[in-house]
Amino acid sequence: MDTAFRNPAIGPLAALLLAVAVFTVTTDTFMSVDNVSLILQQSVVIGTLALGQTLIILTRGIDLANGAIMVLGALVVAQLATGAGVPQGIALLAGFAVCGGLGLLAGGAVSRLSLPPFIVTLGFLTVLQAASRLHTRETVLVEEGPLTFLAQGGYLFGQFQVTVGVALVLITVAVLHFALTRTSWGRHVYAVGNDAKAAMRCGINVNRVLLSVYLLAGLLYALAAWQAFGRSPATSPNAFPTANLDTITAVVIGGTSLFGGRGGVIGSYLGALIVLVLQSGLTQAGIDPLYQQIATGILVILAVALDQFTRRSTR
Amino acid sequence: MTPILQARGIVKRYGHVTAIDGADFDLEAGEVLAVVGDNGAGKSSLINVLSGAVLPDAGEVLLAGSPVHFKSPHDARLAGIETVYQDLAVAPAMDIASNLYLGREIRRPGWRGKVLRQLDIRAMRQRAQKQLDELGITTLQSITQSVENLSGGQRQSVAVARAAAFGSKVVIMDEPTAALGVRESAQVLELIGTIRDRGIPVVLISHNMPHVFQIADRIHIHRLGKRAAVVSPREHTMNDVVAIMTGATELAA
Amino acid sequence: MITRTTRRALALAVAAGTALAMGTACTATKQAGASGPTDGPVKLGLVTKTDSNPYFVSMRSAAEQEASAKGATVIAKAGKEDGDNDSQVKAVEDLIAAGVRAIMITPSDTKAIVPVLKKAQQKNILVIALDTQTDGNQGVDATFATDNTQAGVLQGQYVKAALGQKQPRVALLDLQPGVTVGDQRHNGFLKGIGLADSAREISGRGDTNGDQGKGQTAMENLLQRDSGINAVYTINEPAAIGAFTAIKNAGKADGVVIGSIDGGCTGVQAVKEGQIAATVMQFPGKMARLGVAASVEFAKSGAKPQVPTTGYIDTGVQLVTDKPLGGLDAKDTAWGAQNCWGKK
Ligand SMILES: Nc1ncnc2c1ncn2[C@@H]1O[C@H](COP(=O)(O)OP(=O)(O)OP(=O)(O)O)[C@@H](O)[C@H]1O
Numbered sequence: 057m058d059t060a061f062r063n064p065a066i067g068p069l070a071a072l073l074l075a076v077a078v079f080t081v082t083t084d085t086f087m088s089v090d091n092v093s094l095i096l097q098q099s100v101v102i103g104t105l106a107l108g109q110t111l112i113i114l115t116r117g118i119d120l121a122n123g124a125i126m127v128l129g130a131l132v133v134a135q136l137a138t139g140a141g142v143p144q145g146i147a148l149l150a151g152f153a154v155c156g157g158l159g160l161l162a163g164g165a166v167s168r169l170s171l172p173p174f175i176v177t178l179g180f181l182t183v184l185q186a187a188s189r190l191h192t193r194e195t196v197l198v199e200e201g202p203l204t205f206l207a208q209g210g211y212l213f214g215q216f217q218v219t220v221g222v223a224l225v226l227i228t229v230a231v232l233h234f235a236l237t238r239t240s241w242g243r244h245v246y247a248v249g250n251d252a253k254a255a256m257r258c259g260i261n262v263n264r265v266l267l268s269v270y271l272l273a274g275l276l277y278a279l280a281a282w283q284a285f286g287r288s289p290a291t292s293p294n295a296f297p298t299a300n301l302d303t304i305t306a307v308v309i310g311g312t313s314l315f316g317g318r319g320g321v322i323g324s325y326l327g328a329l330i331v332l333v334l335q336s337g338l339t340q341a342g343i344d345p346l347y348q349q350i351a352t353g354i355l356v357i358l359a360v361a362l363d364q365f366t367r368r369s370t371r
Numbered sequence: 372m373t374p375i376l377q378a379r380g381i382v383k384r385y386g387h388v389t390a391i392d393g394a395d396f397d398l399e400a401g402e403v404l405a406v407v408g409d410n411g412a413g414k415s416s417l418i419n420v421l422s423g424a425v426l427p428d429a430g431e432v433l434l435a436g437s438p439v440h441f442k443s444p445h446d447a448r449l450a451g452i453e454t455v456y457q458d459l460a461v462a463p464a465m466d467i468a469s470n471l472y473l474g475r476e477i478r479r480p481g482w483r484g485k486v487l488r489q490l491d492i493r494a495m496r497q498r499a500q501k502q503l504d505e506l507g508i509t510t511l512q513s514i515t516q517s518v519e520n521l522s523g524g525q526r527q528s529v530a531v532a533r534a535a536a537f538g539s540k541v542v543i544m545d546e547p548t549a550a551l552g553v554r555e556s557a558q559v560l561e562l563i564g565t566i567r568d569r570g571i572p573v574v575l576i577s578h579n580m581p582h583v584f585q586i587a588d589r590i591h592i593h594r595l596g597k598r599a600a601v602v603s604p605r606e607h608t609m610n611d612v613v614a615i616m617t618g619a620t621e622l623a624a
Numbered sequence: 625m626i627t628r629t630t631r632r633a634l635a636l637a638v639a640a641g642t643a644l645a646m647g648t649a650c651t652a653t654k655q656a657g658a659s660g661p662t663d664g665p666v667k668l669g670l671v672t673k674t675d676s677n678p679y680f681v682s683m684r685s686a687a688e689q690e691a692s693a694k695g696a697t698v699i700a701k702a703g704k705e706d707g708d709n710d711s712q713v714k715a716v717e718d719l720i721a722a723g724v725r726a727i728m729i730t731p732s733d734t735k736a737i738v739p740v741l742k743k744a745q746q747k748n749i750l751v752i753a754l755d756t757q758t759d760g761n762q763g764v765d766a767t768f769a770t771d772n773t774q775a776g777v778l779q780g781q782y783v784k785a786a787l788g789q790k791q792p793r794v795a796l797l798d799l800q801p802g803v804t805v806g807d808q809r810h811n812g813f814l815k816g817i818g819l820a821d822s823a824r825e826i827s828g829r830g831d832t833n834g835d836q837g838k839g840q841t842a843m844e845n846l847l848q849r850d851s852g853i854n855a856v857y858t859i860n861e862p863a864a865i866g867a868f869t870a871i872k873n874a875g876k877a878d879g880v881v882i883g884s885i886d887g888g889c890t891g892v893q894a895v896k897e898g899q900i901a902a903t904v905m906q907f908p909g910k911m912a913r914l915g916v917a918a919s920v921e922f923a924k925s926g927a928k929p930q931v932p933t934t935g936y937i938d939t940g941v942q943l944v945t946d947k948p949l950g951g952l953d954a955k956d957t958a959w960g961a962q963n964c965w966g967k968k
């Protein structure tokens with residue numbers, strides 16, 4: 057089996073189950089149908105952003121600008137829909153175009169110009185934050201409609217509330233997992249992250265793979281913007297200020313290597329869930345939220361140590 | 372007969388370093404051509420041009436007499452030229468079957484392949500196993516081992532097997548025995564013989580003179596970025612070759 | 625292959641265990657006695673903009689003190705940065721799930737936070753805004769806040785009195801455009817000093833984000849434009865201290881009156897040392913105490929606090945200076961050091 061994507065989600069899954077078990081035992085309120093449903097709803101935005109981050113990290117890159125791209129996209133959508141009176145569906149498509157275009161631009165800089173992803177996305181972050189604030193300084197509210205469609209939902213088994221957004225994030229994870237592990241494109245993504253020069257010599261068009269990854273990441277950020285409207289029908293240039301670090305945290309806890317070429321999207325989504333479970337559980341237990349930060353930080357370091365350890369032991 | 376693969380007046384510069392300085396190259400049908408030369412003579416650079424990994428600054432490459440312009444290794448691969456690079460060009464976290472089929476994956480038949488573009492992982496594994504068996508490569512136990520878990524020699528076998536399995540016109544090997552033990556080296560040499568017997572010419576870059584003299588039909592001696600001479604191992608001794616390599620003797624190319 | 629996967633899983637499990645160990649240890653003590661939401665102590669939630677700013681730290685510790693005096697407990701949460709609406713939304717949701725009776729919040733995004741607050745209200749949870757009103761007071765039952773306009777007016781009146789007969793040449797060090805608090809203080813200041821926004825006496829303005837470093841840079845740039853500036857409005861004390869540094873470096877420390885707002889202990893100290901002429905103190909601790917009192921009352925009797933027509937309950941402001949002027953009601957820095965917020 058390829059070690060690149062061999063059961064990379066088992067570790068984070070165990071951690072998640074352990075955390076759930078601990079909070080179930082130690083608090084009265086954590087393990088309830090409503091709270092589990094809530095945590096899933098809380099996962100949709102960072103969870104979706106983390107998928108794009110995973111793709112980029114798999115190619116040995118890093119994306120510091122994902123939150124900024126999403127926020128700019130969301131602002132464009134909101135302004136078109138509320139200020140300019142464009143139908144919401146069309147405004148949403150424009151958001152996908154904006155985020156996809158920005159992803160393509162970043163991908164072009166990384167592939168064609170061979171610039172380091174850290175620097176490219178740092179530049180994007182700085183520019184886009186300013187661009188968002190030039191665009192508007194205020195919170196923009198959106199009306200109910202296609203933009204807030206993901207907030208709709210129904211009940212499973214009579215009482216378990218599932219929103220369209222939660223279903224969509226799960227579908228997105230599944231589709232991406234399939235694409236990464238069962239298609240040529242996916243293998244090429246891993247190969248580029250393993251060793252770009254080797255991939256090139258195996259006949260893989262490395263630039264095109266990189267471009268496709270950044271484009272797809274951009275589209276996922278637009279999807280995250282849509283998910284964010286489902287969570288809260290408003291956006292502002294100050295929203296999600298730490299999305300970049302939050303997603304890197306989720307990806308790393310999820311077992312994807314920051315050195316590229318190994319890991320997967322399921323782990324990243326579980327990583328996002330772990331952070332939320334810690335957040336929720338410690339709140340239910342009435343414990344200072346700073347312990348949540350400490351726990352998350354320890355998990356990140358352990359996950360990276362584990363990655364180093366497996367990489368070294370296989371060399 | 373026209374040579375299968377030719378190069379004329381190839382020049383490649385890296386900044387101030389001239390890696391190839393107007394080199395010529397000829398590979399005849401059905402032969403094993405050894406390429407020898409000191410470290411830094413420009414051997415790898417030359418074969419990188421032949422395999423499309425590097426674009427030359429000047430000169431032309433001809434395949435079966437007609438000029439070709441490889442823009443990437445992909446182009447060369449499509450033309451039937453397979454290469455074992457000095458640094459192997461394998462993806463460490465992927466298994467042997469995946470590496471053999473990297474960049475030429477097989478899709479599932481039917482709608483799953485066409486619509487979902489789903490890979491046929493089982494077919495790739497089966498065929499990879501068959502190819503290894505046919506080539507008589509016994510050093511690799513399981514096709515599903517990750518390349519990073521293999522020894523240096525086993526990794527080299529993977530790269531050699533890949534080139535041997537897919538090269539239809541030309542197989543180029545840049546120091547394929549560098550990391551190998553005596554037995555494994557003998558296997559690779561045998562493999563080179565097998566490939567030649569199938570009618571596919573092989574370019575072998577090596578610093579190991581006994582190997583070269585054992586297997587090569589002709590020896591291309593590279594010196595200071597140029598072809599210094601082409602000699603026959605039957606008419607020249609190892610000492611002659613070393614003398615030309617180091618510039619102690621000159622011989623018309 | 626199996627062994628390595630298992631090892632990896634085990635190690636991560638241990639990782640999570642380690643990380644959670646502290647959590648469970650604390651839980652054991654805190655949960656003791658809390659068998660159900662009704663007969664245990666009243667649980668209250670507090671969500672601040674950040675948990676690093678001393679302003680919110682003092683708000684939080686005041687809330688915790690007041691709560692324990694009244695037999696309630698406070699679960700405190702915070703956004704990661706000012707403007708981080710998503711974290712605040714999650715915090716409110718988690719608090720609802722934890723079964724709190726009241727939520728006190730300093731909203732980072734006054735519009736975007738509204739839907740989740742309404743959700744809390746629907747669950748019969750009292751929602752109280754502290755320091756900052758939500759948009760149109762939606763989603764909250766009461767707000768305890770500073771009258772920011774009045775704070776600005778006091779600063780303006782004091783600066784005017786300090787200038788006396790001198791022709792004012794004023795620099796305005798604002799927060800950033802589009803933020804209500806900033807606009808209210810800015811306009812209040814202009815009202816207090818008696819100048820229009822477009823007056824010739826206004827030499828220039830700069831954005832500081834309430835940050836000392838940015839305040840210094842903005843002031844340096846304004847002094848380049850007009851070296852004759854003799855009065856400075858500042859949005860808060862860090863900006864004022866930055867402005868003072870710039871003015872001192874330009875060798876004009878004696879000729880410029882700096883006014884400010886906040887009442888942080890560092891700010892009061894700066895007033896004492898003469899860097900800032902006067903500051904207008906606000907009372908985050910009082911907001912928190914009043915908020916907790918109202919929450920506990922609600923939990924007991926179901927009664928909600930009465931809100932005046934201004935839309936919020938004014939927790940007051942106080943001019944602090946060692947040079948009282950113009951008949952303005954002022955306290956000295958000794959009093960200020962007693963009543964300031966942050967590290968005393
Ligand atoms: N990518 C590159 N960038 C800069 N210089 C290079 C590059 N590749 C090769 N060179 C230089 O070109 C020259 C020829 O190198 P090349 O690798 O072709 O030699 P070689 O004959 O294969 O040597 P060896 O026997 O050590 O493999 C050397 O001086 C090398 O430093």
Ligand SMILES: [Mg+2]
Binds near residue numbers: 545
């Ligand atoms: Mg070489």
